[in-house]
Amino acid sequence: MVQGGSGGIVQPAPNDLTVEGDVVVRNGSRTRIRLDRETGSIFAHNNEGQIVFQWEMPGNNLRFGGGSDSNADADADLVMFKGNVANLRDLDQATFHVNTRLGTMRIGGNDTAGSMVCLDANNNQTVFLDGAAADLIIGAPGASGNIILRGADAPLQNRIQLDAENANIRIGGNKRGGDCVIFPPDATDRSNLSQATIHLDGEVGGLRLGGNNTNGAILLRSDNSEERIRLNAENAFIRVGGNNRGGDVVVYPTGATNLDDLSQSSIHLNGDAGDIILRNADCAEEFDVAEEIEPGTVMVLDAEGKLRQSVDPYDLI
Incomplete structure (x- = not known):
């Protein structure tokens, strides 16, 4: 039904339809679609008479979904397909799908790699999410990349920060001790820090290497990659020097x-x-003793390399 004003319907050309007033499409007594003559807005109603689609003018805003407390299937989705898709009801064939019920957005699929690009005010790419290579690239000329993770406590506090400008990784602080934990391939519980083979603990200022069937080791090399210092837990060795340097x-x-x-x-x-x-110190070494002696006794080494009491003014043994 077309509701017109006093001018009614005017048809200046065979293919034109001009209406003075609102355009309303009804299903019996129910309004399903209404075009507002004052603003140019378009409204669509559900069976309960509630607006579920609104293209609002002025402002050029598009709103859709909601309008029903009883029908969960009334949630609005925004779905886009490639040109070769024949069945638009098959959401799995879409390459772009915004699901309002789950609060998710899916980009790509169906022979198309999804990606997302964010630009600054000068059209420089600052964020690129690449579904083909599984890459997240952040940063641009004049805007260094930065990732900040915050805890749930109020007020929100930065706990982890990846700072590309200064090439820093900051972990911990703001009421939490930072830890950097690295696990071997056979670790089964990454929440169990004792299964790690490397644990850098900011709370106690400790560094633990090894354990879990892995021997800890620290290697220090020169600028030309020559090994100079080695701490080896397997053999309990500390090796210092060599490779053109005295230790x-x-x-x-x-x-x-x-x-x-x-x-x-x-x-x-x-x-x-x-x-x-x-410097200004003594050096003591432990020897086997051949006999019981009193403290302060002058001692000599016998032929077997044991200590015994000196009995001669000049001991020739």
Whole structure:
């Protein structure tokens, strides 16, 4: 039915239909579609008379869905198909599907790789989500990439940040200790930190390497990839030096002020010279004793390499 004003229907050309007033399509007493003459808005109603589709003017806003408390199937979806699809009711053939009931958006499929691109005000690509390569690329000229993960506590606090500008990964803080945990292939429970083979613990400032059938090791190499220092848990070895560098182990007292000054050290193991330097200290070694002795007794080594009491002014043994 066409509702017209006093002018009625005017047909200036055979293929034109001009209406002065609203255009209303009814099903019996129910209004199903209405075109508003004042604004140019289009409204569609469900069987209950509620608006479920609205193309609103001015503003050029499109709204659809809702309008029913009893019919969950009335949720609105936005579905787009490629030109070669014959059955538009088969949602699995769509390459773009916004599902309002689930709050999801699916892009791609059906021989088409989905992607999403975000641009800044100057049309520079700043975010690219690539379904073909499973890549997420963030950043552009003048806008470095940044990913921030926050906890659920209010007020919201940053807990993990990937900062491309400074090439930093920040973990923890704001009432949470950060951990970086790496698991071996056979780990079955990634929530169990004891199954990890590498655990960097920000709470206690600790680094644990190894365990779970894996021997921990630390290798330090020079700028030309020559191994210089190795800590090996399997053999309980600390190897220092070699590959064109003499190894040194240096221990300093509490009063040392310059760790580059070896003369301030109290103990110095010099790999080049093969020396142990003890400054103002004694060096003791444990020996087997051939007999019971009293403290303070002068001792000598016998032929078997055991300590015994010295009995001669000049012991020739």
